[in-house]
Amino acid sequence: MNIAIIGYGRMGKTIERIAQTRGHHIVHIHNGGPMDLEALKAADVAIEFTQPEAAAENIAALLTHGIPVVSGTTGWLEHKASMDALAEQHKVGFLHASNFSLGVNLFFVMNEKLAAMMHAYPEFKPGIHEIHHTGKKDAPSGTAITAAEGVLQAYKELKGWTMNEDDQALRITADRLDPYFGTHEVHYTSDIDTITFTHEAKSRDGFALGAVMAAEWLPGKAGSFGMRDVLNL
Secondary structure, three states: OEEEEEOOOHHHHHHHHHHHHOOOEEEEEEOOOOOOHHHHOOOOEEEEOOOHHHHHHHHHHHHHOOOOEEEOOOOOHHHHHHHHHHHHHHOOEEEEOOOOOHHHHHHHHHHHHHHHHHOOOOOOEEEEEEEEOOOOOOOOOHHHHHHHHHHHHHOOOOOOEEOOOOOOOEEEEEEEOOOOOOEEEEEEEOOOOEEEEEEEOOOOHHHHHHHHHHHHHOOOOOEEEOHHHHHOO
8 A cells, every 4th residue: 555654753754664564655755844745646545643733734635635644643623623524525534533552442442431330439530641752742632632531421510621620620630751652541539549540652653553554444435534443443
């Protein structure tokens, strides 16, 4: 399969390595500046890991030109509905995930089931803590927000999530420390004990492998998808 990489930072380089080990060809690398849409015509799919301020413009250009897009950029999701609409309009595949790791996506599913169980015990208060490397610009991370959304499915009385102290909302706390590839903890705390559910990434390879698996799955499909579609979760 021919893959274009949009964004050539640490994730882009890891995706390149993983894709090549799986027998794919990197036909174009875009790393800022005007997008070379002529060169991108050779790609069966583009994998986009850039910055929040560039993601929507990049994705829109690709979808408008009929190129399927797998995107892992977070911090821009106020524009996602527009990208979903573009995918539908141009009958091309668009797949976004806050985290492509198989382990994290299993964590998301189990997190929802645990929250549904814990909601029956009001003496336990839920919360989320995450740690990423110092190069991670958005806080909380997209993974932490997805985990929060999973908890909030059960705790409908809470008024969304917050990074401030608020008894009426689910609190997310975040640290930026090196070397961390991504640690996410959902905790339930009572006056006498704490239950903790954690996923810890050991490298970027899990994220990159999931993104490449998504890129293998997406061509030929039309509309908006997520990793649960890829993994049949």
